[in-house]
Amino acid sequence: MKTHPFAMLPQRYATLPPRFYRAVEPTALPEPRLVHLNDAFARELGLDPERLAEPDGVALLAGSAPPGKTPLSTAYSGHQFGVWAGQLGDGRALLLGEWRDGRGRDWEIQLKGAGLTPFSRMGDGRAVLRSSIREYLCSEAVAGLGIPTTRALAIAGSPEPVYRETVETAAVVTRVAESFLRFGHFEHCYHRGDEDGVRVLADFALRHHFPELQDSAQPYAALVGEVIARTARLMADWQAVGFCHGVMNTDNMSLLGLTIDYGPFGFLDGFDAAHICNHSDHAGRYAYGQQPQVALWNLNCLASAFLPLVPEEELVALLRGYQARFEGAYLARMRAKLGLADARPDDVELAEALLLAMHANRVDYTIFWRRLAGFDTADGATNDALRNLFVDRAAFDGWAARYRERLLSEERDPAARRAAMNAVNPKYVLRNHLAETAIRRARDGDFSEVDRLMRCLARPFDDAPEFDDYAAFPPEWAGDLSVSCSS
Known part of the structure; x- marks a missing residue:
């Protein structure tokens, strides 16, 4: 048997x-x-x-x-x-x-x-x-x-x-x-006046998921600090790859810093810092550019639930460290996306100037970053494959001149730089229209597109000619797609 x-x-x-x-x-x-x-x-x-x-x-x-x-x-x-x-x-x-x-x-x-x-x-x-x-x-x-x-x-x-x-x-x-x-598990106990429940649940989390923190001088404070650090890194990951969660309620936030509860998510097509992927989010609370600060707001809610276990001043100090953690993690990811081996003070301005130009021109986020690995630093190079993504060509030219100078200031081998950039800038992401195509076929009993997407998205950084259609610009009908909390 x-x-x-x-x-x-x-x-x-x-x-x-x-x-x-x-x-x-x-x-x-x-x-x-x-x-x-x-x-x-x-x-x-x-x-x-x-x-x-x-x-x-x-x-x-x-x-x-x-x-x-x-x-x-x-x-x-x-x-x-x-x-x-x-x-x-x-x-x-x-x-x-x-x-x-x-x-x-x-x-x-x-x-x-x-x-x-x-x-x-x-x-x-x-x-x-x-x-x-x-x-x-x-x-x-x-x-x-x-x-x-x-x-x-x-x-x-x-x-x-x-x-x-x-x-x-x-x-x-x-x-x-x-x-x-x-x-939300901790909020549930705290808001019901179940202070012992907060402690029991915190002990459970420490024992099973954060055992390395149990011997800390203040294990509950260490737990909150670790959740803050993981959440900051997660937000840096999301922002760097252009992922929008869509419904960052506190009950949809993972204690382990995981992306959880996929509903009205979306990967950016044309870059829009104010993009709202959730049709139900009428006020834009969970817009792409708001995600890091919403995460901090949610962490404040979590920290409040730990008031029975950790002094308020310690929780405030931990929360004050979030912004620096996020900014450091995000800048590190942006340097990698830009192919910069060295860290320099003006890198923040270089990245921000690029994002402002991309936002103004609604440049396709994934395609731009993938093409950037092929940036030519030779004299007179126009980098048309990138330049033509911008309606305002002059905006790109001005930024490209600064970027070229920055790349030439490093002694990094161009081939090594390209390989490193392609290892962090995916060729394939799950755009909404790709998921929609798989869904429409599945409704007719054809699950082959689900399988094909799974095979592609398991290796999103690889050049795979058989999946080149997934790396193309979205079709016009993709702009009409709408996802909500029921999605």
């Missing part, structure tokens, strides 16, 4: 007091089918892709609980669009348990879309194929870019109807992360 694909799944979160979660029997999808399985990631975890693709594996991925295990939905609260929303919780996500890979790393495995939970509020506990494909592709695209993120193991689909703006079909995404702990 074959063993179940997830026969050994301990539930670490269940060691917390019952007020932190609810046990939930999932509602499996009827007539499930495997939309896509992330074979490479499954093998990385030490799971057998062939077993997962068999009927009992697909049943699990579609919402059937492992034998002897009852999944958990966790309780959290949060600020949504800057307003305290009270209790939220896992309204359509169920924690199966943990899996230890061959390297000894523990991973939480979660089903998103497996039915109602006590925290579903007015929702139906389901996810739709459209949003599931977007999350599945983008979490793996972000992982391919080297940015901390939750991961995606599989999508299971079903003909079951789900009602959103229109009638759609149901799906379940199997999500994987070292932890799904959010800022």
